[in-house]
Amino acid sequence: SERLDNVIVNKTYNIPDMMTSYITALYFTCSSLTSVGFGNVSANTNGEKIFSVCAMLLGAIMHAVVFGNVTTIIQRMYARKAIFQSKTKDLKDFFRIHHFP
DSSP, rough: TTTTTTTOOOOOSSSOOOHHHHHHHHHHHHHTTOOOOSSSOOOOOOHHHHHHOOOOHHHHHHHHHHHHHHHHHHHHHHHHHHHHHHHHHHHHHHHHTOOOO
């Protein structure tokens, strides 16, 4: 501004209302936390932002459900294997104690 000999005043027009500010903050937070990112294509209107937040939360819930079920399947597989090994060990001990061939 000194080189131009012109005073620059920061005037902000079209300040968004409180609801738009909160929705935008929620959209930015959800997109950052879900690792979707705030990329080239982003929501502009409140409706788009609300839809995007709901879609991101639904995706996060589906992600948690899938990984939870996979973890449960693996856990059951190892539990069954441990039970089988325990019974096999007991059977081998029984054979050894009673002198079965």
